[in-house]
Amino acid sequence: MSEALLQLSRASQLHPVCFNLPDLQMIGRPVARGGFADIWKGLVRGQTVCVKAMILFQRSDRRTVEQNIGHEAIIWRQLSHPNLLPFFGLYYQDERLCLVSPWMSSGNIREFLNSAPPYTDRVSLMLDIALGLEYLHRNGVVHGDLKGLNVLITPSRRACLADFGLSSISDAMTVQFADSDDENTSVGGTARYMAPELFSEPTRHFGSDVYAFACTCYEILTGKAPFYEIHHDMGVAMKVVRGERPSRPDTILPDDNLWLLIQDCWAQNSANRPSLTQVIQRLLSPAIGARETQSSTDWDDTFSAKFRRSLRDFPLLPSVTEIKQKLFCDGMCSAGWQSIPNISPLVENPTQMVQTTILDNIEKESINRLNIPRVSFT
Structure with a gap:
């Protein structure tokens, strides 16, 4: 059913009308700017939401971006997992199409860990990310831009993935953007988290997600982006293509087995990288000892549909x-x-x-x- 909906959306260049959210109010000014979107806090009938408004520097970008967003929204809507950010719907702000999702008050994982106590279980947060990524891969979805800024923290302190699949929207833009900090966007991904093969053949795949997972684990351990000491992406790219990787953070790394796993995940040859299923098995093994978060569920399979239905009554079938x-x-x-x-x-x-x-x-x-x-x- 989802594949039929995707093909129908491509052929008609439309998205389901039930995705459109009414009565959304933007609050204040943008709270952040990403590679291709401004992030706003919004309200929908008292519910605080996150509004990702696409940046369009040229009017000709609009149609292409809308088509890509509609495609990715259909994929996003079909996915439901404790470690994936839910999708609420779409909204237009001054002709800019916006993606709407729940507001995560704890922010991204980098912000969370900067103020978290020293005993925070960082390895189990890595497991959260691996579980969400494995679910995406099992459903044929490549994340494409995994990094700390795209990992959010839920109310139950669980890590969940955001912006999965949206790298195709960045690819469609006619203007290249740069993030506001030391992580610059390139080829629909972030250079410091990109596998070496992407610098010559920019087609993201499951193996490049595994590489980015290793880089994100490094970020979780150190609080810094890979190759933070190098200021320019070109210098990072040259090192990565030559097979160089960030050095081991000996004072922070809790276990040799975890570092070995990270090294395997960012192997130079993508064929030598483990699958996410294998990564999860190794994280859960006694040698590393990650623990799956056993807290109350932040959302379930009906969460997004219930939210949209609370805004207006959708008939089950057209007349x-x-x-x-x-x-x-x-x-x-x-x-x-x-x-x-x-x-x-x-x-x-x-x-x-x-x-x-x-x-x-x-x-x-x-x-x-x-x-x-x-x-x-x-």
Whole structure:
């Protein structure tokens, strides 16, 4: 079903209307700027939300970015995991399309650890990240821009991933952006977390996510980005391509086995990097001893849908009249609808509209009468 929705969105260049959120109020000024978006705090009927407003320096960017955001929003909506940030919907602010998600008051993992007590279990936070990343990979999704700034802390002090898949939006921009700190954005990713192969062939994959995971673990241990001592991305890129990696933080690293895992994850050859399933097994092993967070659930599979439904009532199925209007022009509706084979029983029982044979009849008749191009879902 999700693949059909994705292909339909691509063909129509539209996104589901149920994603659009009404009555959203932006609060104050942007609280942060990322590589391709301003981050605002917002309110939706008393609920505090995070609003990521896309930056468009050229008007020609708008259509391309909207198409990419609609595509990524459909993917995001289909995913639900304790270590993934939920998706609430879309909103337009002065013609800028915004992605809306829950507001995480504890901020990103770097901010959280800067003020966290020294006994904070950093290794279990790494496990949280690995669990979320493994879920993405299991569902065929590459994160593409994993780093500390894109790992948020939930109310139960669990790490969750944000901005997964959105690197394609950055790729679509006609202007390259730079972050406000020492991490510059390049090729839809962040150079200090990019695997060596991405500097020559910028197609992100599961293995490049594993490399970025190792870099993020280094950041969790040290509080600093990889190669923090080098000011320019070009210098970082040259070191990474030559096979150099950040040096071991001996005064902070709790265990030799953890450092060995990090080294394996940022191996020069992507084929030598472990899968996320293997990473999780090693983190949970007695040698490292990471513990999965056993606190109350921050959200469940119905969290996002319940939020959107609380804003307005969505009918489970469109009415017969609405489907008529979508398929036929006004002059053909009355005669055209009644003459479609096997349609008349639907007027008395509209819930049967989801049956495959009926949908086939509607599609065939509409294609014949209106010369509508057929959309292939294979």
